[in-house]
Amino acid sequence: MSREQIVAGAADMIRRRGLNATSIREVAKHAGTPLGSTYHYFPGGKNQLATEAVRLSAEIVTRVxxxxxRQGPAEGVRAFFGLWREVVAGTDFQAGCPVVAVAVEEAAHPEALAASAEAFRAWSRQLAESLEQHGVEARRAAQLATLVVGAAEGAVVMCRAQRSIQPLDDVAAELTALLESVISART
Amino acid sequence: MSREQIVAGAADMIRRRGLNATSIREVAKHAGTPLGSTYHYFPGGKNQLATEAVRLSAEIVTRVxxxxxRQGPAEGVRAFFGLWREVVAGTDFQAGCPVVAVAVEEAAHPEALAASAEAFRAWSRQLAESLEQHGVEARRAAQLATLVVGAAEGAVVMCRAQRSIQPLDDVAAELTALLESVISART
DNA sequence: GTCTATACGAAGATAGAC
DNA sequence: GTCTATCTTCGTATAGAC
Structure with a gap:
C-alpha cells in the first residue's frame, strides 16, 4: 500500500472522528501495513501524519x-460549497473537514495546526484574488473570501450535528446571492 | 467544589483541547475532586459530562x-460576535467553542452530539425570530440566522488556526452590513 | 527495508474501604 | 456519601529479529 494512501486514510479518519480519536494503530490497520512500517514512513509520528493529511486535503480543495x-468567483464559490455538500451528504453526516478537526484539537501537534492555518489562508486567498479580478476592492474581497470559507466550514459542523444538509444549503444560498449582488454592482 | 463548577471546568477544557483530549481524570484534578467523586456525580461518565458541558455553554450564550x-437583531448579532471575540482573543487563541469541538469529534458520545445540535438550533432560532419580528420573511430569516451562527463558528476555528482575530472581525463586518441592509429594506 | 513484539503511560470505568 | 486503589484497554513509540 502506497505512502499516499496511508495519508489519505488518515485524512479520512480525521475528518470523521477527529484527530485525537485517530490512532496510528488504526490508520496502519486500515491501510493494511504493519505499525512499524507506518513509523518507518512517518518518523515524525502522529504530528507528521496529521500534517501531511491536512496538506493533502487542502490541496485537493485548492485544485478544484x-x-x-477560472469561470469566475461565483462558480468557484458554488464548487466550494458543492465539495463540502458532497462530503457531508455522501457520508451520511459522518465526515466533515479534517482541517477544522485539527484546528479544534490543536495542543500537541503544532506543525499540523500550522498546516491548518495555511489551508484556510490558501483557500481564502484564491477566492479573494478571483473577486479582485472581477472588480471587487482588495479589502472587501478579502473579507468576503473569509466569510465564504468560515461560513462553509461552520455550516459543515452544523450539518453534522443536526444530521441535516440544510445549514450548508442555507448558507450557500445566502452567500451566492450576496456575491452576485457585490459583483454585479462593480461590473 | 460544586457540581456546576466541575461542568464548567470540563467545558473550558473541551473548548481548548477538544473532547477526546479532555480526560475525566484531569477534569477531576482541575476541580480538586477525586476521580471517584466525579463518577459519583456523573454516573453516565464522559458522555454525561460532555453533554452537560455543552448544555451549560449553550445556555450562557442563549441568555446573552x-x-x-431585545434591542433588535443587529444588537444581538453584534453581541454574538462579541462573545466569541472575547473567548478567542481573551485566551490568546487557545480556546474556541465547545459545541463545535463536540460536534467535530462525534463518535462514542451520541447524547453530547445531540446537545450540540440543540445548541446550534437554539441560537439560530433566537436570531431568526428576532429577524422575523423586524419584518424579515420567515424563510429568509432562518437562512440568515444559520449564516450568522455558521460563519461565527467557522471564523472562530480560523482565528485559532491562524492565531489572528481578523477572520472573526472580517466576518462580523460583512454580516452586520448585510443584516442592516436586509432590515432597512423591510422597514 | 519490513514487520513482530514489547515498553511505558494514560485512558475510562469500577470495587470496595472508610 | 467520599475517596483510594485497581482492572482493563488502548494510545504512542521503539527495539531488534528477519
Whole structure:
C-alpha cells in the first residue's frame, strides 16, 4: 500500500472522528501495513501524519478551486460549497473537514495546526484574488473570501450535528446571492 | 467544589483541547475532586459530562442573546460576535467553542452530539425570530440566522488556526452590513 | 527495508474501604 | 456519601529479529 494512501486514510479518519480519536494503530490497520512500517514512513509520528493529511486535503480543495475560479468567483464559490455538500451528504453526516478537526484539537501537534492555518489562508486567498479580478476592492474581497470559507466550514459542523444538509444549503444560498449582488454592482 | 463548577471546568477544557483530549481524570484534578467523586456525580461518565458541558455553554450564550436581541437583531448579532471575540482573543487563541469541538469529534458520545445540535438550533432560532419580528420573511430569516451562527463558528476555528482575530472581525463586518441592509429594506 | 513484539503511560470505568 | 486503589484497554513509540 502506497505512502499516499496511508495519508489519505488518515485524512479520512480525521475528518470523521477527529484527530485525537485517530490512532496510528488504526490508520496502519486500515491501510493494511504493519505499525512499524507506518513509523518507518512517518518518523515524525502522529504530528507528521496529521500534517501531511491536512496538506493533502487542502490541496485537493485548492485544485478544484483553482479550476472552477477560472469561470469566475461565483462558480468557484458554488464548487466550494458543492465539495463540502458532497462530503457531508455522501457520508451520511459522518465526515466533515479534517482541517477544522485539527484546528479544534490543536495542543500537541503544532506543525499540523500550522498546516491548518495555511489551508484556510490558501483557500481564502484564491477566492479573494478571483473577486479582485472581477472588480471587487482588495479589502472587501478579502473579507468576503473569509466569510465564504468560515461560513462553509461552520455550516459543515452544523450539518453534522443536526444530521441535516440544510445549514450548508442555507448558507450557500445566502452567500451566492450576496456575491452576485457585490459583483454585479462593480461590473 | 460544586457540581456546576466541575461542568464548567470540563467545558473550558473541551473548548481548548477538544473532547477526546479532555480526560475525566484531569477534569477531576482541575476541580480538586477525586476521580471517584466525579463518577459519583456523573454516573453516565464522559458522555454525561460532555453533554452537560455543552448544555451549560449553550445556555450562557442563549441568555446573552436573549437579552441583547431585545434591542433588535443587529444588537444581538453584534453581541454574538462579541462573545466569541472575547473567548478567542481573551485566551490568546487557545480556546474556541465547545459545541463545535463536540460536534467535530462525534463518535462514542451520541447524547453530547445531540446537545450540540440543540445548541446550534437554539441560537439560530433566537436570531431568526428576532429577524422575523423586524419584518424579515420567515424563510429568509432562518437562512440568515444559520449564516450568522455558521460563519461565527467557522471564523472562530480560523482565528485559532491562524492565531489572528481578523477572520472573526472580517466576518462580523460583512454580516452586520448585510443584516442592516436586509432590515432597512423591510422597514 | 519490513514487520513482530514489547515498553511505558494514560485512558475510562469500577470495587470496595472508610 | 467520599475517596483510594485497581482492572482493563488502548494510545504512542521503539527495539531488534528477519
Amino acid at each position: 478551486l483553482d479550476k472552477k475560479l | 442573546l436573549d437579552k441583547k436581541l
